[in-house]
Amino acid sequence: MSVDKATVARIAHLARIGVRDEELEPLAAELSGILQWIEQLNEVDTAEVPPMASVHDQVLRWRGDVITDGGEQEEITANAPDGENGFFAVPKVIE
Amino acid sequence: MSELTNLTISQARDLLAKGELSSRQLTESHVEAMAQATQLNAFVSPLPDVALEMAEASDSRRAGGSAGPLEGIPLAIKDLFCTKGTLTTAGSHILNGFKPPYESTVSDNLWQAGAVMLGKTNMDEFAMGSSNETSYFGPVQNPWRGRGDNRALVPGGSSGGSAAAVAGRFAMAATATDTGGSIRQPAAFTGTVGSKPTYGRCSRWGVVAFASSLDQAGPITRDVRDNAIMLGAMASYDPKDSTSANVPLPDFEAALTGDIRGLKIGVPKEYVLDGMPGEIETLWQQGIAWLRQAGAEIIDISLPHTKYALPAYYIVAPAEASSNLARYDGVRFGLRVPGGDLREMYENTRATGFGAEVRRRVLIGTYVLSAGYYDAYYLKAQKIRRLIARDFTEAYETVDAILTPSAPSAAFPFGDKADDPIAMYLNDIFTVPANLAGLPGISVPAGLSAEGLPLGLQILAPAFDEETMFRVAGVVEQAANFTAQPEQWWKVPA
Numbered sequence: 210m211s212v213d214k215a216t217v218a219r220i221a222h223l224a225r226i227g228v229r230d231e232e233l234e235p236l237a238a239e240l241s242g243i244l245q246w247i248e249q250l251n252e253v254d255t256a257e258v259p260p261m262a263s264v265h266d267q268v269l270r271w272r273g274d275v276i277t278d279g280g281e282q283e284e285i286t287a288n289a290p291d292g293e294n295g296f297f298a299v300p301k302v303i304e
Numbered sequence: 305m306s307e308l309t310n311l312t313i314s315q316a317r318d319l320l321a322k323g324e325l326s327s328r329q330l331t332e333s334h335v336e337a338m339a340q341a342t343q344l345n346a347f348v349s350p351l352p353d354v355a356l357e358m359a360e361a362s363d364s365r366r367a368g369g370s371a372g373p374l375e376g377i378p379l380a381i382k383d384l385f386c387t388k389g390t391l392t393t394a395g396s397h398i399l400n401g402f403k404p405p406y407e408s409t410v411s412d413n414l415w416q417a418g419a420v421m422l423g424k425t426n427m428d429e430f431a432m433g434s435s436n437e438t439s440y441f442g443p444v445q446n447p448w449r450g451r452g453d454n455r456a457l458v459p460g461g462s463s464g465g466s467a468a469a470v471a472g473r474f475a476m477a478a479t480a481t482d483t484g485g486s487i488r489q490p491a492a493f494t495g496t497v498g499s500k501p502t503y504g505r506c507s508r509w510g511v512v513a514f515a516s517s518l519d520q521a522g523p524i525t526r527d528v529r530d531n532a533i534m535l536g537a538m539a540s541y542d543p544k545d546s547t548s549a550n551v552p553l554p555d556f557e558a559a560l561t562g563d564i565r566g567l568k569i570g571v572p573k574e575y576v577l578d579g580m581p582g583e584i585e586t587l588w589q590q591g592i593a594w595l596r597q598a599g600a601e602i603i604d605i606s607l608p609h610t611k612y613a614l615p616a617y618y619i620v621a622p623a624e625a626s627s628n629l630a631r632y633d634g635v636r637f638g639l640r641v642p643g644g645d646l647r648e649m650y651e652n653t654r655a656t657g658f659g660a661e662v663r664r665r666v667l668i669g670t671y672v673l674s675a676g677y678y679d680a681y682y683l684k685a686q687k688i689r690r691l692i693a694r695d696f697t698e699a700y701e702t703v704d705a706i707l708t709p710s711a712p713s714a715a716f717p718f719g720d721k722a723d724d725p726i727a728m729y730l731n732d733i734f735t736v737p738a739n740l741a742g743l744p745g746i747s748v749p750a751g752l753s754a755e756g757l758p759l760g761l762q763i764l765a766p767a768f769d770e771e772t773m774f775r776v777a778g779v780v781e782q783a784a785n786f787t788a789q790p791e792q793w794w795k796v797p798a
Contacts (some may be wrong), residue, residue: 212476216671217667219414220667220670221455223670223674224626224654225647225654226655226666227648227651227652227664236664236667239664239795242725243618243668243725244668244671244728246615246726248615249611249612249615249617250612250615250616250684250685252612253691255684255691258687258690258691259488260683260686261687262517263517263688264517264693265503265504265549269546274352275353281405282572284405285733286636287403288402288637289635289637290635290637290640291640292635297635299646299649300637301645301646302645302646
């Protein structure tokens with residue numbers, strides 16, 4: 210499978226990464242090369258194989274529904290590029 | 305004091321215990337060596353003041369009668385581990401200025417064991433790379449150079465800074481992480497010992513995530529015994545990591561009995577590659593001979609899906625990365641590049657903050673997870689992953705461990721593979737299967753290439769049987785008697 214410029218623009222948008230127009234063509238070539246190399250997986254018949262998401266066949270643990278920490282607003286927001294009154298600040302979303 | 309930088313952890317531990325050496329002395333000698341090695345660019349954040357302060361605190365603890373298993377030992381920490389209040393970058397611009405308000409479980413375990421932090425080591429951006437050329441902070445140079453050749457070589461990746469610091473004798477040992485070979489391949493390229501334990505052995509809590517189902521922390525050290533000591537201190541069951549394994553922690557050092565008589569060692573025929581340098585094949589045969597001489601039984605095995613491990617990995621890892629890296633949005637931490645609206649701010653921030661390789665992988669990951677392609681790529685890769693894991697399960701019905709080369713070549717010059725992503729990815733051809741299957745593996749320096757560069761052999765073992773892995777590694781180490789060290793060409797006069 211090869212990808213074209215429009216597909217690269219679409220996935221860049223999905224990934225929220227700004228890509229300049231002149232970068233689309235070289236990126237399409239790069240990604241197509243990788244995807245073609247990956248295609249060798251189609252040689253393997255996997256019709257009867259269950260997918261594997263985790264190496265351990267374990268059931269995720271439960272923990273007690275109790276408060277373990279909290280009250281750390283200052284520490285949590287300390288790394289924010291912009292903030293106000295203990296909140297994270299973002300550009301205006303609602304017009 | 306320069307000879308102090310040649311000690312192993314076990315040697316230093318004995319001298320410290322006898323009172324013949326203080327952590328302050330040991331740490332000072334490493335801090336000095338670190339300051340002389342800035343040319344190698346192994347550290348994003350060297351922390352000499354923190355190191356000396358921690359060393360003095362360690363000496364006080366010892367004087368007070370309490371000493372942990374790593375008491376007073378100066379270590380380098382890969383900059384993927386969050387360290388409380390200390391800049392943590394993951395080799396990326398997007399984490400600009402990030403000072404975590406918490407400590408990773410692995411590094412916290414090391415401080416609880418008495419260790420001293422020398423600094424945070426350079427690495428490929430978000431651990432994506434095999435040559436350390438993708439770091440925002442510039443590449444790390446390998447302390448090794450070819451005989452009669454002064455070209456700078458890559459240290460391997462992604463844990464290149466950690467490997468260079470240990471090989472260059474300015475850190476006694478280092479933490480590292482391995483998602484597809486990022487501990488074992490740089491260890492092989494630098495003549496050091498690097499192990500990736502079983503998935504779940506070390507907590508991933510506080511380790512900046514790349515591909516969560518593959519990432520594992522492990523140590524890079526100067527010998528196998530130190531590796532066992534380090535892993536014992538790093539590993540723990542951690543309720544804060546839902547994939548942390550609640551299993552007993554064995555005494556890994558005690559596994560180094562040197563006795564492998566009767567052990568069955570598998571040699572997989574699929575690890576013979578077309579075009580692989582003859583010296584890699586020769587070294588592998590040498591390793592087989594060593595183990596046979598030590599009384600092991602060598603058994604030819606087949607891991608039939610080996611050739612599909614890398615392409616499957618390059619679906620699974622980017623898919624998980626694209627999801628994990630969604631958190632870098634310029635809102636809660638790190639870089640923000642303003643834009644006309646919120647979406648443009650996200651796009652500008654991520655365009656500026658991510659380097660070329662990270663962008664490439666996030667885009668691939670986004671594509672294989674996108675509507676209409678999920679089954680063809682991601683689901684297919686997960687099924688192949690099952691087959692690769694099954695290959696190992698079947699092999700371990702007849703063998704106790706597996707011997708392979710660690711990497712298909714010795715260290716190469718900068719720029720050699722930088723323009724060809726697939727050529728770069730092939731570096732990890734021998735290491736990736738263990739990540740997909742979650743199994744432990746270790747690289748041990750076993751010989752030199754024709755150019756005088758280190759080459760490694762890899763020992764793989766069944767899940768949670770790091771003891772067998774270490775035992776076999778110890779035998780390979782003893783037989784190889786690898787004593788070569790790089791010339792310290794980087795040292796500036798004090």
